[in-house]
Amino acid sequence: MLYRELGKTGVQISLLGFGAMRLPMVEKNGKSIVDERESVKIIHRAFELGVNYIDTAYGYCEGLSEVAAGKAIKPWREKISLATKMPTWAVKKKGDCTRFLHEQLKKLDVEYIDFYHLHALSRDRMEKNIYKFDVLEEVQKAKQTGLIKHISFSFHDKAEVMKEIIDIGLFESVLCQYNFLDRSNEHMIAYAKEKGLGTVIMGPVGGGKLGVPSDVLRSVNKEVSTTAELAIKFVMANPNVDCVLSGMSNLAMVEENAQVASKGRALTDEEVKQVNDAMEENKKLAELYCTGCNYCMPCPFDVNIPLNFSLMNYHRVYGLTDYAKQNYQWIGSNEWMKGKKAEECVECGVCEKKCPQHIEIRKQLKETANALR
Secondary structure, three states: OOEEEOOOOOOEEEOEEEEOOOOOEEEEOOEEEEOHHHHHHHHHHHHHOOOOEEEOOOOHHHHOHHHHHHHHHHHHHHHOEEEEEEOHHHOOOOOHHHHHHHHHHHHHOOOOEEEEEEEEEOHHHHHHHHHOOOHHHHHHHHHHOOOEEEEEEEEOOOHHHHHHHHOOOOOOEEEEEOEOOEOOOHHHHHHHHHOOOEEEEEOOOHHHHHHOOOHHHHOOOOOOOOHHHHHHHHHHOOOOOOEEEEEOOOHHHHHHHHHHOOOOOOOOHHHHHHHHHHHHHHHHHHHHHOOOOOOOOOOOOOEOHHHHHHHHHHHHOOOOHHHHHHHHHHOOOOOOOOOEOHHHOOOOOHHHHHOOOOOOHHHHHHHHHHHHO
């Protein structure tokens, strides 16, 4: 296993981190719960292979991830860095942060947490939850009393907002998304590193997008056996990245990812350039169909045109057909996939009058429906 220093924390961290968001689940008494026995076995195997960083959160796995992670690290406690996250959106009054921290310490059954993240910070959440209820003061006090070792944050907003949060000068590490389909945080990862923060990456396989076969993406580097391997190698090749989290739910994933993180340089500079160049070309091709500007919205009949076209591009441009088809079926099923599918277009033509690229939207929605349903 390869190791890097996590910012200026003085902690040597494994290049591969264990993300405890996707632990194996089972049904019991009509409820979905963590399979603790299997989870502990999987986590222990990761530790045996050199992983020394595990990341969980208050709400992961129906709120049970912390319990399973706590049981898994017991025999390894002094060798493992434990990270968890406080649900910032649930802070409604002063003292809530401290209350959550003590609840999490109990669930994890530990005396301290190595890296305590303020979960999913954004500009809006900083104003409405963090500053309003003195959360920064509370975590500083928790650090002073030894309940947490390092103050961290995870991030889901625009890159420029990450700079604002880094410049507060309090945080010691950041967790953010980065992969070769989404490099929007790339320059901020470098900025965080320059400022001395540790950098941990989530979503190296794009939340599963890059975990499915794609001849288009595999052709970028024929030395890798899977698209997921290429994706993880790409992130690990970035010298500004200290650790790459993988949400591992079985032993095979642990073995495969640990092998990748135990080799020398993940990709050469030339191979990274090839991946970047290929993605830029593919992005241009995708934008020939739709740039995602949203000028076509709202649709009078609630068809989510940009989402449908985005999924079509995953199929048509990147060859991620299985991912595109699966997600197409989920349109309209939750708050992240709002609206209606392409097949529900009534061909009113309102959208085409608003499209700055003059895309034949009605025609392409038909093509999308035929390809993905």
